[in-house]
Amino acid sequence: MAAGPDMTEGGEVVMRQMTVGDIDGVLEIEKVSFAAPWTRGMFEETLSSPVGISFVAEENGRIIGYLIFYRAAREIHVMNIAVDKNRRGLGLASWMMSRVMDLGRRNSMETCFLEVRESNMPARSLYEKLGFRQIGRRKGYYRETGEDAIVMELTLTDQT
Ligand SMILES: CC(C)(COP(=O)(O)OP(=O)(O)OC[C@H]1O[C@@H](n2cnc3c(N)ncnc32)[C@H](O)[C@@H]1OP(=O)(O)O)[C@@H](O)C(=O)NCCC(=O)NCCS
Known part of the structure; x- marks a missing residue:
């Protein structure tokens, strides 16, 4: 996929499909996120x-x-997204999400859905900035804390 902006290390950032060989690196970020x-x-x-x-x-x-989503009919469901702690706040998540939204539009996807912890303000702010709006709430969705999930939606066909 496309190469992205310089993320301060002086290297080109490339977005590509995840493989099994990437899981160790992905888990390092996942565990602290x-x-x-x-x-x-x-x-x-x-x-x-x-x-x-x-x-x-x-x-x-x-x-x-990394960013993981599922596709079902004409819907994209964002399942997981995280950025290395040392690379946050530099536009990487916005860039990855925008690429996936564009990919969805090109493949006739109509809607993107996701769930986010109510307290996760960085992520909620990211999604709002991308045009997602709150469409619901799942009470006590996150079992470890009993926290609610905010359900958000972006209509991809509005953005052409
Ligand atoms: C949420 C997360 C993926 C954002 O990644 P990122 O690359 O830092 O995000 P970006 O730099 O693209 O930021 C885009 C927007 O998100 C919001 N945002 C990002 N970090 C934020 C923070 N710490 N506080 C408030 N808003 C924040 C801002 O609106 C920002 O836009 P701005 O830079 O114009 O202010 C990252 O913080 C992360 O990995 N968190 C842990 C995992 C997680 O919570 N994933 C989401 C699960 S639903």
């Missing part, structure tokens, strides 16, 4: 799913971010 991180098996399952699509952002051979 989430209260209930995905396991290796969950990443492997997604990579072997016919509806799972997974990308990594790579700089100088190092994974610095």
